[in-house]
Amino acid sequence: MSDRSSCDQWRLRRQQAWLYPRASTSLCLLQQVICSAKSQPGTCDESSDIRIHFGISDKEKAAMKNRGKHISKALKSLGLNARKVPVVSVLVSGGGLRAAIACQGVLSELSHVGLLDMVTYIAGVSGSTWCMSSLYSQSDGWKDLEKAENELRRRLKEDSWDLSVSEDKLCEAAERDDYSLTDFWSYSVVYYLTKELLDTCLSCASEESEMGTVPYPIFATIDHYLKFGGKEKILNAWFEFTPDWAGYSTLGSSTPGAYVSTTHCGSEFEGGKLIKQKPERDFSYLRGLCGSALADMNTNLITIWDNIWKFIFGSDTQEKMPITDPEGVMKAIKDQLFNLISSFVINGHCSGDSLKNLQCIMTGNKQFSDAETLTEQMMGHLHEASPHQQRQFILDLLEKTFQPYLDKKSSSFSSFVKKTCHCILHWKWGTTNNFLYKYGDSGDKFLTDQKNMYLMDAGLAINSAYPLVLPPVRNTEIILSFDFSEGDPFETIKATEKYCKACCIPFPPVDDFKLDQEAKAPSDFYIFEGENAPVVMHFPLFNKVNCGSEEVIEHRHKTYSTFHFRNYSDTEVSQLLEDSKANVRNNKDRIFMNICKLAEAIS
Known part of the structure; x- marks a missing residue:
C-alpha cells in the first residue's frame, strides 16, 4: 500500500468514527484497518513533521525495554527470577484537589511497600495529573516520595498562594494568540488549589522516563470537537501527552494514532509541516488543560x-x-x-x-x-x-x-x-494550534479544516484513562485502577466496558447490577478478569474497609467534595492521605500475587 493510501485510510477511519461511532461500524472496518497496519506500520510520510502511526514511539519503546529491566530486578530481589515481566499500568482518576492528594498517598504507599518498582505506566486524568506533574517536574521527584508528600502538606498548610504572582502569570499568558480560559484556570484556580506553579515542561521528563527509572507517564485530555461533534460519545476523542509525543492515541487495530513531538504541540503546522515553532507550554498550563472540569x-x-x-x-x-x-x-x-x-x-x-x-x-x-x-x-x-x-x-x-x-x-x-x-x-477552553491543519484533502472538518483544536478535561468522557492503556500497542496486562471519583465509584469501570465494546478492545465483563448494589458502601478491592483481557484491580477511594460504615463514607464525600474551593486543614489532608494509603497497604499481597501470576518465571 502506498504512503498516501495509508494516510487516506487513517483519515477515513477518523471520519467514519465520527459519523458512525458504533461497535458494528468498528467491526466492518476492522479487517481493512488491520491490512493497512500490516502493510504500513509506523509513519505514513517521512517528509512530514507529524506521524500517523500504529503503535508507540521509538523512545517509548526504549523506555519500556529499560523499565522492563528495572522491574525484572525488582522481582528478582523478591525471589522471582522472571523471563518476562507483565506490563502494569496504574490509573489515577480525576477528582480535583481530592484526587491530587489521594494520588500522592497511593504513589507514596506503592513505593513504601515495594510495588512502585513493578509499575510500567502511570496514566492520569484531571486532578491526579496535578500530583503527577509535581513529581515529574523535578529530577529527583520520584526518589523520595515521603519527602514529596511532606512538601505537599507544607504547601497546603502554609497557603503559599500569591495573588500578584498569579496576576503576573495571567498577564504574560494573555499575550499569547491562543489564550483561553484554560490559561485563566491554570494560573488562578489550579494554582490557588495546589499552592504551586511549575515552569518546567513535560518533555523535560523524557530522559528519565526513557532510562526506565520511573514509570512512563501519560497525561489524558480529550478533543472538544470530537467529543461533542455528534449525538453519541465519540470514540476517537482521546488526546494524550507523553514526554515524547502528543496526539490522538492509537486505538489498536481500529484506528492509528496521529502524533507530533511534545515539544512542538501548540506550534503552527500546515499540510503536515512545522511552519512556526512556539515554546512548549509548562506543567502549570498542562494541569489546567487536564484538570478544568471540577464542576459543571x-x-x-x-x-x-x-x-x-x-x-x-x-x-x-x-x-x-x-x-x-x-x-x-x-x-x-x-x-x-x-x-x-x-x-x-x-x-x-x-x-x-x-x-x-x-x-x-x-x-x-x-x-x-x-x-x-x-x-x-x-x-x-x-x-x-x-x-x-x-x-x-x-x-x-x-x-x-x-x-x-x-x-x-x-x-x-x-x-x-x-x-x-x-x-x-x-466559552473558549484549551485553544491550541491544530497540527493536522490542512493535512491531506479528506475534507474532515473536525480534523483538518480547523486551524485550532480545543482540548479539555478527559473527566468529561471517562474519569480514568483506560482508553490510553488498553489498546494492544501498550500491552497492558494488569491495571491498578485507583478511583477518586465523586458519586458512583464504579462509573469508570462501567463506562470503559461500553467504550471497549464499541472499539473492539478486550475488557473483562462487568456486572452493572451487582456493582450498583454496592455503590454506596463499596469494598476496597475488586478484581475483573476475562479471556484475552487485562486483569483489572479496582480500588474505590472511600470504602467500608477504610471508612467503616456507609455514614462515614458519605461524610468523607461531603468533606472532600470535588467542588471544594477552600483550603483543607492539615488534619483533613492527613486523613485523605491515610485513606488512600490504606487501599494499597491492605491489598499489597493481592497486587503482588497477580503480578507474579503473570510473570513468566525461569524454572
Whole structure:
C-alpha cells in the first residue's frame, strides 16, 4: 500500500468514527484497518513533521525495554527470577484537589511497600495529573516520595498562594494568540488549589522516563470537537501527552494514532509541516488543560467570575476597592453582570431582567453613567439583536463598567481582563494550534479544516484513562485502577466496558447490577478478569474497609467534595492521605500475587 493510501485510510477511519461511532461500524472496518497496519506500520510520510502511526514511539519503546529491566530486578530481589515481566499500568482518576492528594498517598504507599518498582505506566486524568506533574517536574521527584508528600502538606498548610504572582502569570499568558480560559484556570484556580506553579515542561521528563527509572507517564485530555461533534460519545476523542509525543492515541487495530513531538504541540503546522515553532507550554498550563472540569459549566463560570472580580478589585472588595460601597452597589452590579453573562453563555441570549436590574442600580451613579447609557441601548435593541451583537453588547458593557478601575492598572492587565471576558462569552477552553491543519484533502472538518483544536478535561468522557492503556500497542496486562471519583465509584469501570465494546478492545465483563448494589458502601478491592483481557484491580477511594460504615463514607464525600474551593486543614489532608494509603497497604499481597501470576518465571 502506498504512503498516501495509508494516510487516506487513517483519515477515513477518523471520519467514519465520527459519523458512525458504533461497535458494528468498528467491526466492518476492522479487517481493512488491520491490512493497512500490516502493510504500513509506523509513519505514513517521512517528509512530514507529524506521524500517523500504529503503535508507540521509538523512545517509548526504549523506555519500556529499560523499565522492563528495572522491574525484572525488582522481582528478582523478591525471589522471582522472571523471563518476562507483565506490563502494569496504574490509573489515577480525576477528582480535583481530592484526587491530587489521594494520588500522592497511593504513589507514596506503592513505593513504601515495594510495588512502585513493578509499575510500567502511570496514566492520569484531571486532578491526579496535578500530583503527577509535581513529581515529574523535578529530577529527583520520584526518589523520595515521603519527602514529596511532606512538601505537599507544607504547601497546603502554609497557603503559599500569591495573588500578584498569579496576576503576573495571567498577564504574560494573555499575550499569547491562543489564550483561553484554560490559561485563566491554570494560573488562578489550579494554582490557588495546589499552592504551586511549575515552569518546567513535560518533555523535560523524557530522559528519565526513557532510562526506565520511573514509570512512563501519560497525561489524558480529550478533543472538544470530537467529543461533542455528534449525538453519541465519540470514540476517537482521546488526546494524550507523553514526554515524547502528543496526539490522538492509537486505538489498536481500529484506528492509528496521529502524533507530533511534545515539544512542538501548540506550534503552527500546515499540510503536515512545522511552519512556526512556539515554546512548549509548562506543567502549570498542562494541569489546567487536564484538570478544568471540577464542576459543571455554571460552577466553573461562578469560579472564574469571582476570580476576575478579585483580580480587578483585590481579594477583599470592601477594603481594597477604590470607592466606598456602603450600600453594596458593587456587589449588586457584580451579581447582575454575572446573571447577564451566565444567561448568554448557558442559554445563548441576554437576560432582559438582568439589564433592567443593572439600569436601576446604575441610575444616578456617575461612576457608571456610560455603562448605564449602554444598558439602556441594549434593552431597546435586545429582541432584534443577533447572538453576535448581544455578545458584543456585553463585552462593551463590561469594558465600560471596569474602565475606571482598569485605568489605574497596567495596559497588560487591561488586556488580560478583556481577553478573559472575550473567552468567557465564547466559552473558549484549551485553544491550541491544530497540527493536522490542512493535512491531506479528506475534507474532515473536525480534523483538518480547523486551524485550532480545543482540548479539555478527559473527566468529561471517562474519569480514568483506560482508553490510553488498553489498546494492544501498550500491552497492558494488569491495571491498578485507583478511583477518586465523586458519586458512583464504579462509573469508570462501567463506562470503559461500553467504550471497549464499541472499539473492539478486550475488557473483562462487568456486572452493572451487582456493582450498583454496592455503590454506596463499596469494598476496597475488586478484581475483573476475562479471556484475552487485562486483569483489572479496582480500588474505590472511600470504602467500608477504610471508612467503616456507609455514614462515614458519605461524610468523607461531603468533606472532600470535588467542588471544594477552600483550603483543607492539615488534619483533613492527613486523613485523605491515610485513606488512600490504606487501599494499597491492605491489598499489597493481592497486587503482588497477580503480578507474579503473570510473570513468566525461569524454572
